[in-house]
Amino acid sequence: MPPKDKASPSSASVTIRDVARLAGVSPATVSKVMNNAPYVSEETRQTVRAAADKLNFRPNSIARSLKMSRTATLGLITDDLEGVFTMSMMRGVEEVVSAQGFSVFLCNSYGDAARERAHLEVLIDKKVDGVILISGYRVRQRGAPALPLGDIPVVYLYQYTDEAAVRCVVPDDFGGAVLGAGHLAGLGRRRIAVINGPAHYEATRHRLEGVQHALARAGVPFDAALVRAGKWYESSGYAAASDLMTLPAPPDALFCMSDSIAVGALGALHDLGVRVPQDVALIGFDNRSFAVHQRPPLTTVALPLVQMGRLAGDLLLKDIREGGSAAELYRVPCELVVRQSCGASRA
């Protein structure tokens, strides 16, 4: 056995020249073989491969990047590394991107423009091939990147913009609401109330429109008096549900535009002695991890976070390869997750 120094497989970096020497060819030829370039005889190909294997040769990406000015590296900046939605999106991005041999830099801006700029600065210096800007909050508008990116392609994830010509990936809130309301209507519910988030979110408006659309299509009357707008979280759901259920003609279904709202509503219903789903069907939005642990387990409209991440990654990779980058808004379809809070499972 040969003397084994620190790293097991051939320690100190073996270069293309070492391989060339061992194979008895020029570095240029080795390069061609390593990159599967044409115009190399099958024979030398074999020889070189053998030599490379024997030396455990791995091309130095840095040198290659310097020469080719491509790094196979992406920047991913999130404004909320702690958020509940961020992770799934990141996972989608990482998944599709690493499968293509790309690596991604993880950066946290805390939603602060100065930090975003600082990160962008080093990403540019490190010559990333593209950048994804994620928001962890409910999809909203934002401006251009905190630093002009030149011709580095960008895509926005879970946010959109009017200011810059970038691709944006968001959930299809309208379609998601259609799914949810359609489910309720299909189960025979006729007085469907909506407990929504703050009015200034686009999602709020789109989801309400989705409900109206689905109801109209199902021939179920839409009663504007049964719509509440509040906050995205529990207490708001509790209050709105309490209020709605004490109406002279209370609803027979509650469409809550977040799972947190739905949990709050569930609490109110419970305190009021209203049975779910017998008396009132309850449906949430987001498919948060706690939805399945409610009693009854919460039927909900799932945000397609992982798919959104995948799409964002795919779009960016495509832009990188093809040099494109039009402004476009991609709405990814939501999915209905049927559990027990609406009664019978889907027809």
Added chain:
Amino acid sequence: MPPKDKASPSSASVTIRDVARLAGVSPATVSKVMNNAPYVSEETRQTVRAAADKLNFRPNSIARSLKMSRTATLGLITDDLEGVFTMSMMRGVEEVVSAQGFSVFLCNSYGDAARERAHLEVLIDKKVDGVILISGYRVRQRGAPALPLGDIPVVYLYQYTDEAAVRCVVPDDFGGAVLGAGHLAGLGRRRIAVINGPAHYEATRHRLEGVQHALARAGVPFDAALVRAGKWYESSGYAAASDLMTLPAPPDALFCMSDSIAVGALGALHDLGVRVPQDVALIGFDNRSFAVHQRPPLTTVALPLVQMGRLAGDLLLKDIREGGSAAELYRVPCELVVRQSCGASRA
């Protein structure tokens, strides 16, 4: 206004030579200025700085990396990008590391050795200066990295090893349990039950020892008949609590070794008509996000995830700079989060 091409601030990359030319000096001098090296007159320093600013010069990190064989880049591989503990640790790492000008590659191995190896391969090719291996699961043993890293420093986060000489960062389970049990004893509880996780976790054993230690110190008897080991999640807590409360001499406090267990126990207590905290004090472990939303809000021992991430980042950076890297196990102290489930707040 000058014709403005694609990128606003000086498009196509301006190099050190451009700056040198404009400043009327050599590239070497520019390099010295940019790196604050000595032996440059204050005068030229000014001139060069001005030229660099004017051209909006940013040194090419790739070129610099090639020359210096340092990339100011770290690899971060997690086995669970979806997990509840992962994010906070990643945030800690990102925070301390990016403050030092380092970037971190995000990689997801899904706990699969082949994927870990694949990621390690590209990280090595991309010449990262160090690697952090995170586990998203409850701290456990693991083997060496899936690929020998040569002399690239590594640190394990939320996991440890006997096989490799790496630094490991884990929570101080023993200390955390001492904190929790001490709190209970300090509140006058005398019959303290423990609902633990699976016996084969080290954490399980350490936490139990912590309880015993704290109880002994407080002069409270430890009753082994009041200890249950099960799973980390709710149903297990429900079952154990139901069982414990129907004992001839039921406990007056439940130390649950996860918040999920505690939530299950809370459900059981509720169903049994036992009041919390009046009849039984309840304390959890982890400080999960839902702990604060329980009724009553759950007192719990917080896992120091962000601090652990910070420490891991600091250790790695230190190893990179100083070339060290001893095998060592770092236990980061947990923190007691007092809410309402144990009665009076801390004495």
Added chain:
DNA sequence: GTGAAAGCGCTAACAT
């Protein structure tokens, strides 16, 4: 089909 040479943008001796 293969190799020699140039050079990506930077830094680090070594001269001057």
Added chain:
DNA sequence: ATGTTAGCGCTTTCAC
């Protein structure tokens, strides 16, 4: 104090 030179490891014309 400043400039000249060489070269990090790779790819890519362009000869042969």
